[in-house]
Amino acid sequence: MSIWEYANPVKFIRTTDRILPWVSVAAVLCLVTGLVWGYFFTPDDYRQGATVKIIYLHVPSALMAINAWIMMLVASLIWIIRRHHVSALAARAAAPVGATFTIIALATGALWGQPMWGTWWAWDPRLTSFLILFLFYLGYMALWSAIENDDTAADLTSILCLVGSVFALLSRYAVLFWNQGLHQGASLSMDKEENVADVFWYPLLVCIAGFVLLFVALVFLRTQTEIRARRSRALLAREGRT
Numbered sequence: 001m002s003i004w005e006y007a008n009p010v011k012f013i014r015t016t017d018r019i020l021p022w023v024s025v026a027a028v029l030c031l032v033t034g035l036v037w038g039y040f041f042t043p044d045d046y047r048q049g050a051t052v053k054i055i056y057l058h059v060p061s062a063l064m065a066i067n068a069w070i071m072m073l074v075a076s077l078i079w080i081i082r083r084h085h086v087s088a089l090a091a092r093a094a095a096p097v098g099a100t101f102t103i104i105a106l107a108t109g110a111l112w113g114q115p116m117w118g119t120w121w122a123w124d125p126r127l128t129s130f131l132i133l134f135l136f137y138l139g140y141m142a143l144w145s146a147i148e149n150d151d152t153a154a155d156l157t158s159i160l161c162l163v164g165s166v167f168a169l170l171s172r173y174a175v176l177f178w179n180q181g182l183h184q185g186a187s188l189s190m191d192k193e194e195n196v197a198d199v200f201w202y203p204l205l206v207c208i209a210g211f212v213l214l215f216v217a218l219v220f221l222r223t224q225t226e227i228r229a230r231r232s233r234a235l236l237a238r239e240g241r242t
Contacts, residue, residue, distance in 0.1 A: 007084035009227045016220040023217045030210030038203035045200075054112040056204060060211035062105035062130070068098030068215060069133065069161070069168040072140075076158035086223070088154035089230065091161065092144050093222035097215055099137035106130060129167050136164035150230060 006012050038056040045052035075091035078084055109127065110120045121127065140160055147153035 004082070004084070007082075007086050009086055009231070012086050013224050013227060016224060020217060020220050023213050023220070027210055027213035027217050030206050030213060032210075034203050034206030034208075034210050038200070038207060042199050042203060048116065051112060051115050052200070054108050055200060056207045058105060058108035058112055059204060060208045061101045061108065063208060064211045064215050065098055065102040065105050065130070065133065066168050067212075068094050068101060069137075069164060071219075072098065072161050073165045073168075076154075076161040079154050080158050085150075085154075085230070086227065088150075088158070089226040090219060090223045091157070092154075093226050094215075094219045095137055095141050095144070097218045097222065099134065099141065101211075101215075102130065102134040102137060106134065133164065133167045136160070136167060140164065150233075 006015060035056055039053050042053065044050045072091040072094050075087040075094070078087035079091070106127075109130075113122070114120050140157055143157050143160060144153050147156065
């Protein structure tokens with residue numbers, strides 16, 4: 001069995017219809033477990049107090065905001081190279097989900113940063129690159145909406161996705177590229193000195209798993225919707241010509 005078989009829209013819908021309920025239930029279970037565990041059964045931080053518990057929303061949403069764009073990049077490359085329509089529609093479907101995660105990350109980052117930094121916003125390298133990434137999300141969605149021909153829109157948005165990937169990488173590694181800035185290092189790290197304490201780490205992993213599964217479920221659902229919308233537009237255009 002080849003992965004390219006799922007470029008067939010009918011097979012993609014049929015397969016994701018079977019997977020979607022399981023992924024959705026798993027996402028809800030992980031999110032509820034991780035958030036309840038993290039917010040109610042972990043102690044306050046000795047420096048940050050209860051504010052540290054924003055980590056259970058901020059870190060997973062920031063992680064998925066970046067990885068959503070990377071997923072869009074892979075799907076866009078598949079479209080450019082192999083011209084599979086499902087991949088282009090999957091990238092389009094992922095954009096609003098990734099943009100929502102980016103908004104959550106920016107909002108929770110402001111809530112977390114204000115008591116720690118004394119300001120809601122700072123032109124920190126990672127914060128700035130994250131804001132630019134959000135603007136790329138908006139531009140990507142606007143470009144899809146502005147162009148009537150789906151193939152042309154897929155071509156142009158794929159190019160935009162390639163450019164925006166630079167900022168996705170900057171958002172992830174800005175703290176490493178620049179030693180200056182208010183933003184802390186990675187919460188999940190191989191370095192024990194930098195990684196969060198185990199009492200916060202385990203529920204955080206459960207929350208991350210929940211966000212990943214939620215992203216997969218939403219992208220499956222939205223891709224199915226995009227496939228059906230494209231099919232409807234094609235049928236309407238065919239009827240208009242007859």
